[in-house]
Amino acid sequence: MFVEINGNQLSVEVLGREGAPVLIAHHGAPGLGSRSEPRASFGRLADTHRVVVFDARGSGESGGAGPFTHEQWAADVDGLREWIGVEQIVMAGGSYGGFISLEYATRYPGRVRALVLRDTAADHAHEELSRVNALASRRIQVDVEKLDRINAGLIRDDEDLRDCWREILPLYDFNYDPANVEAKVAATPYRFATHNFAFAHNIPNYDIKDKLRNITCPTLITVGRTDWITPVSCSETIHSLIPGSELVIFEESGHSPQVEQAKEWTATVRDFLSRVERPAAVPLGR
Known part of the structure; x- marks a missing residue:
């Protein structure tokens, strides 16, 4: 369905029963990502939660009214x-x-009762880390010009975005499967203008480490051991700054433990949510 949020049409799906706790899942890769990934991963929780997945402003099937800023994307979540x-x-x-x-x-x-994170970062330091990892890869020899243009938001059009995306996709998974890479290339919706804004304007200014100590809700941080683009050290930084947060590392996963170790990852998220959402015990005599 399409829902107008903050003056822009968002393509939205709602999974699970009315009355269940609501979980809103945000996809990655603006201009490349879509609701299909969070639908597949967080949709597994639709037996216990009302799961809302959507194409963010400027991605997938959603409208492309700007701005494509973190402030606007966060406001769209609150609108949902x-x-x-x-x-x-x-x-x-x-x-x-x-x-x-x-x-x-x-x-x-x-507005947040619990926070579930996967393979992410709290600042833009991962940019240099990921570039080092990409150039050191024994899996493929990366085209440095394409790597640098996709990371700098200097993509020319949707076909160019497809070409640069294909270049770096072999780095993502724990086990490299060329056929899987081509399937992902074919399934991806390309919106180069959104990607360019995010990488040329948002990421260079992204650093919220000083705000993380103010997050008081229960927080689960998950990450794949061989994640090349937001390495384990990025999740460890988040874990060190959010009081009481939990960190789980998946040893046989790259950037997508929700896919590569789906059973273990899903069980981890279920266990976390069952614990933090359990009603507090009422003392006897009350």
């Missing part, structure tokens, strides 16, 4: 929360969706 009709949500997101999840938790702290 208001549209679904609840006071608080579980906020979830991986990769760039984790950036927006952290932005939402710091900008709208009273």
Whole structure:
């Protein structure tokens, strides 16, 4: 369905029963990502939660009215929360969706009952780390010009974005499968203008480490051991700064433990949510 949020049409799907706790999941890779990934991963929780997945402003099938800023994307999440009709949500997101999840938790702290992060970062230091990892890869020899242009937001058009995306996709998974790479290339919706704005304007200024100590909701941080683009050290930084947060590293995963170790990852998220959402015990005599 299409829902107008803050003057822009968003393509939205709602999974699970009415009345269940609401979880809003944000996809990664603006201009490349879509609701298909969070639908596949967080959709597994639709037996216990009302799961809202959507194409963010400027991505997938959603409208492309700007701006494509973190502030606007976080405001769109809150618009969806208001549209679904609840006071608080579980906020979830991986990769760039984790950036927006952290932005939402710091900008709208009273609206978040729990936070679930996957393979993400709290600043732009991962840019240099990922470039080093890409150039050191024994899996492929990366075209440095394409790597640098996609990271700098200097993509010429949607076909160029497809070409640069194909170049770096072999780096993402724990086990490299060329056929899987081509399937991902074919399935990706390309919106180069959104990608360019995010990488040329948002990421160079992204650093919310000083705000993370103000996140008081229960927080789960998950990451794949061989994640090349937001390495384990990025999740360890988040873990060190959010009081009481939990960090789980998946040893046989790259950037997508929700896919590569789906059973273990899903069980980890379920266990976390069952513990933090369990009603507090009422003392005897009350």
